[in-house]
Amino acid sequence: MTKPPLITLLTDFGLRDHYVAAMKGSVLSICPDASLVDVTHEITPYSITEAAYTLSQTWSCFPAGTIHIVVVDPGVGSARRPLLIEAGGHFFIGPDNGVFGMVLAGRTDWTARQITDARYFRPEVSQTFHGRDLFAPVAAHLATGVMSSQFGDTCQDLVPLENANPVQTGPHTWQGTVLTVDRFGNIITSFSWNDFANIAARRFEMRAGELIACRYYPHYDEAGPGEPFLLRGSGDYVEVSLNQGDAARAAQVRTGSPVKFRWI
Amino acid sequence: MTKPPLITLLTDFGLRDHYVAAMKGSVLSICPDASLVDVTHEITPYSITEAAYTLSQTWSCFPAGTIHIVVVDPGVGSARRPLLIEAGGHFFIGPDNGVFGMVLAGRTDWTARQITDARYFRPEVSQTFHGRDLFAPVAAHLATGVMSSQFGDTCQDLVPLENANPVQTGPHTWQGTVLTVDRFGNIITSFSWNDFANIAARRFEMRAGELIACRYYPHYDEAGPGEPFLLRGSGDYVEVSLNQGDAARAAQVRTGSPVKFRWI
């Protein structure tokens, strides 16, 4: 555990409502010296893929021992399992719906537990707000030193993440998706840089909605005005960008839209 | 007081501007080890009712001794009184305009003081920014251990909160209001669950703008697509929802809009 205990929060609750603060109060009532960091609360509502991507881009920036709470949970109140996962020296708490899929991809060093011990929940657990009533107090108890094994038994068969990787659709063609659109309108695709790094050297075409990009540039400011181009994003996914323009708006795409790639 | 001192902030200042940060700097200059938690800064501008609701949903999630600053203050610069209230083991600081009305409703264990001692203000108090110049430094001095009684004399006749409860308009009919709309478009009404809990068993009609809901479901996912329904919100008010849809947009309502209920 870090000292002070460090807990991050990632939700689709937005910042207008009281939900995030209620979760924080729930943590601080149990563990008053916890240090709380918002990852974001502006995940597109119910978008598990966007949350999975965002988590994958941030968790390893934090020190080992950090506890990451993720509440993007369209199935709240149904039978989906609440999970506590240990991986890479970090702790992850949230629903079993694939949201931890990118953290766990390619890893074998993880342990998942189904959270069942109601001693670590709020006295009354609502049907609609497990963030406050279950995930936050579990994180806080973990932060105060309760052993992982106290929260429930290990489990294996986690729900997989949909749409995580591009699918090859022909000898030279792939279809992926928009993982997310950032504030500047950059389109973060599901094409990982490592698999497509030779776009720096070969001819290609990437089609995202109304935009077709045929060029790669290492820096934003090397592209001409209005020219769509590909970039190696800071998270090592291929991004579609417009220099000082809004690529997603020009392309008319959003989280989950298809993206097509081919070598020419 | 909690340790470290815990101070929450609830305003209509938004997150674009420097106002919230100026308040935080003002606190930390006096009490550097304060732990600051944002409740929200996205209250509909000047909406005292929405702020009162949001505060009512969060304050008791925090540990006893927490200091809650609320600055939704259309009367800033006029003669409205600045208040320091102790209630339920917590401290509340903000203008006397009804914003603490839901916290105090039904309680007798509270003490309110009119803040008057300028020793605890910033040296120069602006006409337009009491959040930074008065409320934040008072909270910080309180957090460092100054006694409540030092800030001013007790007072009684607080300004009441308007529109807090539905009004009965006939033998079987009530009119309430929209307290707030959450990020998912759920319409949080001023109908408290405890007063209307038998919607789970009786026939009724709830009319919010263009939507008419005649069904109650305990979970979001039990409703059909596009079907408006009532739900017990996590804050124990009746909510009007659409499963994975935006009820407020469909209804064309917002904070303060009327909501009509009748038993059939």
Next chain:
Amino acid sequence: MTKPPLITLLTDFGLRDHYVAAMKGSVLSICPDASLVDVTHEITPYSITEAAYTLSQTWSCFPAGTIHIVVVDPGVGSARRPLLIEAGGHFFIGPDNGVFGMVLAGRTDWTARQITDARYFRPEVSQTFHGRDLFAPVAAHLATGVMSSQFGDTCQDLVPLENANPVQTGPHTWQGTVLTVDRFGNIITSFSWNDFANIAARRFEMRAGELIACRYYPHYDEAGPGEPFLLRGSGDYVEVSLNQGDAARAAQVRTGSPVKFRWI
């Protein structure tokens, strides 16, 4: 240095994306007990003037020894210099593009250094994300006690801030700009109160887009409904306001729009 070390963050990254959290993780991995305060992340993308104004309104609210990170950085990846500045007992970290211009205006007590020592960077520095890879870790190392002089040599010829002051265009006329628009639609102009304080006593005309204001009022609520008027903003700039209305929308102006003033 403050205790705990206090670090503020001011960016145009927005709150939807993972960028701010990645910066925070980068800080906390090096300095786990740092206390992080968001100034804002909603600066109009690439608007150096708006960031400079926002910083100027907040930095001195924080205690001496605070470290302020500013990342509004259209030139990231190009040759622009990364800076560490000491001024007024505070530390400032960010790109050399004028963003510190309002803090330094009229001061002589500052020292600027070009950050060059890669020992204080993340092991791999991306082309697009110096906030996470360079500015955040430098701030964290500074917070842990590394001496300023370790980060690089002093430098003098900083890039100046454009559009910081109104230009006199005739015997009685000036042209300035919109520094920013706040959440309530108040138009914060580049006219400093100290230079134009006699608007309280003389006849004048201020033209911002479609609005013409000929009156000054000390309080918001003294203006009639729909009447544009001037106000002394909390930051000591002249503001154009509408009582409980959105002046910027009515005027159709935004950050960077021209504003014209004349004495009559």
